Amino acid sequence: MQILLFQSSNLLLLIICFFISINIQFCLCGEDPQYANCRKAINCGGIKDIGYPFWGVNRASYCGQLGFEVQCLDNVPVINMVNTSFRILEMNPKNPRTVKVARQDYWNKICPQRTLVNTSINVSLFNYASGLANLTFYYGCNTSTPSTNSQVCTINGSDVSVAFHQTGDEHPVANYTCKTEVLVPVFKTAALALENNQTSIEDAVDEGFELGLQIDNDQCNYCEGSGGTCGYNNTTTTHGGFVCFCKDQPYAITCAVKSDIQRKGTIAFWTGVGITIGVICIIFISRKRKFFLKRYFKTEHRYELDIEKVIKNYGSFTPKRYTYSDVKKLTNSFKDKIGKGGYGTVYKGTLPDGHLVAVKVLNEPKGNGEDFINEVASISRTSHVNIVKLSGFCYERHKRALIYEFMPNGSLDKFIHKQGSSNTNFPRLEWKMLFEISVGVARGLEYLHRGCNTRILHFDIKPQNILLDKDFCPKISDFGLAKLCKTEESIVSMLGARGTAGYMAPEVFSRNFGGISPKSDVYSYGMLVLEMVGARKNLDYGGSHTSELFPHNVYKDLELEKDEIILEGISEGEKEVARKLILISLWCIQTIPSDRPSMSKVVEMLEGPLQSLQIAPKPFLFSSPISGADSSQPSVRS
Template sequence: MSCNSSHSCGDLQDIGYPFWGSNIRPQYCGRQGFELQCHDNDYATIRIGHQSFRVLEINNTNPMMRIVIADYIGRDCLESIRKSSISDPLFNYAEKVRNLSLFYDCSADSSSQLGKNNYGCTSEGGVVIRSFYTIDNYDDSRLPNLSNSCSRVIKVPIQPTRPNILYLTEGKLIEALNQGFEVRYVADDMRCSTCTSSQSGGICGSNQKVTKSDQDIEAFFRNYGSLAPKRHGFPNVKKITNSFKDELGQGGYGRVYKGKLSDGRLVAVKLLNTSKGNGQEFINEVASISRTSHVNVITLLGFCLEGSKRALIYEFMPNGSLEKFVYNGNTSKPSGQHLGWDKMYEIVVGIAKGLEYLHRGCSTRILHFDIKPQNILLDEDFVPKISDFGLAKLCLKKESIVSMLEARGTIGYIAPEVFNRNFGEVSHKSDVYSYGMMIMELVGCKNYRDSGIDHSSEIYFPHWIYKHVEHGRELKLPGVVTSEESEIVKKMIIVGLWCMQTRPSNRPPMNRVIEMLQESKEALQIPPMPFLASPPRAPITSSSTISTS
């Protein structure tokens, strides 16, 4: 996208350097600290410090900007506002800006002396507060300083123009505040002025190398428009995470930190490695998950894209990933990390419903390609949420087959057709296979080693499981005590074996998987024995992921 093309947002026309925004112009066309958020192409806001301002006017010639604190719009009761001043080296008040002092909850004796400047506002609790206002260094000097007679004084910037003075004279405080005030912004230097002169005919942008990947990502978010989640600047990400104080985990993609939004909601912030990939995984994740709304799919609340800094902000899952509840042969695992079989069965059904939604419930079919316990998160009630859409692919519903240049997924869960097309075409059935492998891991089959099995070969899995089920033998899996638990586990294994069929055409779709899980074990047929499993997987503590395309 060219930086010298015209851009607008609502009444703001010809937005240029140093301003930028995801649906306005790319970051490399502007400077850090000047990001604009365009809201439904109606109005723009900018964050200065920790406060949001609505932008009413931009004068690129001076350079000057007229803004109003977003929290002030339509309000005259500002007693709950904590701070209204600007403290940022990039922005300075214009010369004519003055402070408007608002005095709240004043005594009757003091406010009776104020005449036209006296007004009453209704607080959030519905109480009418006796108040008055003065313009510092502008109002009649005979107005007494009665701040000691009021419970609170708020100072807000205002432009004492002729219309504003008229508004204030008539007691129209809201109208005066809505006019905003002017600030000068510092974004130019001699080199930029020379570059943009009529002789040079150039344009200014940020002093960073702009890659095709950066341009592709910015173009994606512009095209995504209002469907894109909320965009955060990196300083706000640091604020949300308390400067990345509480780390939840890490992986090949980067690190995850616990954070809190301004409304009090807890979040998990995934800070992506700057050296990983070309940005396609970042686009995949945002493009895929932004289209979803399901109880068993993680919710993406926002993202950050600021130069090389990329972060994804998700709802916080207090019980972490499903991986820590998987039996891995360690009999000393704390008892608190063992889930009952009824709960594990509910989790398996929930994951199936989430996958079925991705395959059939969205306007665009989403293939995940990395279903495994590490990518299933659990909320406070152990409701499972499918997460990590970095390897996902989008396709139209009518498309049953997708094309890929390279294999993708985690070793041990990859469907045979993903790494060898001789087994069939890659489709949503590839997720079904990974789901089946995950079930086997959840019930303990993948990591359980019976003393009678030859440990020098991996032929025991899944073949030895199939033989036990086919002949009705007791599996003797750890943690299975009652006959009811045994029935639950056997049903999960049968469904898992169906999902793990080598040929994609023999695997059930996810809606059928849900039906099978809800049927009795006696109603389920034993599937054919899979003649090929996924390549041997790495130990559970080291998850290897194949590169994407």
């Protein structure tokens, strides 16, 4: 009886606060100023509908994100990226959000009056859309070319020859030495029209190219669907994040729905008065049982209230929360099991809108739940093509679940271990696909280390945590061991070890090797790539390839310029891919963290030529063994 009395008083206090807030809102006549400002799109030179995440001109900085400022220069909307100006030609504000841009320095001309630079975008904010091709401009060739696609430019007061061709086509200019080559993306349709002499080079370039926006797309859709407009809090690092500006006030994700209550304002007001009187009576009676209620609060409710506080602190980063009853409906009462491990069981599910999801139902959890909320918050802060998307979560005391986007091809380990090569369901991946997966994982880690508002260290990179979509695009998953830190921090303070044996960097289990930093993820990435390379050749040294013996033999093979271990029996193109992966991974697994490259450098090495890579010094320590059988061992949590 006393417990029910306490719970009732809390419920009624919440209700009275709700009604009081409604009546206060009835007195407000105007719109929230931030809502009013961010509803306006940027209009410049006839280009309209430039909205979130862009800001500038008539939109305040809180209407968009850093890196998306637009300037209206000579009646042209312009955005700057990587020291290059792009004019905005068109924006699609609907899902998926895209923007069409063109090089400002190449507008109506192929003779820019500034430094000649390749087209480069901020990959943490944008990605290239499909249907594009590259045009290559050659400047200052050593002699005139026989091409009809050539002319003379005056750049910085000097006459310079220029020729162009579509990247990948045979072209006479390739036989000449030129001072500068500049790549400019165009639509494939424009490149084809240019090839057939149906358009000019200037018109092909001026059609521009399309970029996809990688920022808060789902959150913004939820916000706009509830009648709000999207914005961002850039004022502080502590509370910065996505904001949904609504008519009455800002909210975390979506606007509150109040229309029915507003139409019945008078009834709500007097109902609130009556409830207030009832609450006062109940509180007066309950104080006689204060000692019991206080004890009950400490022993029974402290656990839940603390976690609610943790969830609230993450604010807009927290995704949709489902009840356990909702989870049962999504999975058809857990009918279709698609995976099981030490962490729990994964079921296939379907959202109300028809999208397939993977529902990870955790085993009987231990601890106070902060590790679980940590994983929820870590993934929610990310938005990248190589990071798994978290659609929602369930937290009801000891019933916890994570709801991810569905990955039809499962995890990488099913495709790279020896036993998978003979399984028709998991065919062996070709070298080209292994290379693309390696690049995708590297870009995902680079984004976690540099592209997020808050730096995220994963600490558990291994094949089981790399998921593959229908096109085998890799996505990093399982952020249960992840740690959030400020972007300016180079060394992370952490008690104990966390990670999986065989992929764990030396400094994680012994501080004698150096401080824990993003370089710890670099080590795990290097071991992952080495395992992919070794599994592709079904290498076996004395029963199993280990993280100690395998790198040693690979290093020796490369040092002696032999082809016995990895490169034997494959084509020249495959040899180049394999050698590049091996050289880069050996740099990543250097024992001392400072000797390893950053993930940004790793991406640069992967995209650069093989000839620029040197053999790394031989690491003097390798961690514990990895094999197809034991690499699935559970992660160690500090």
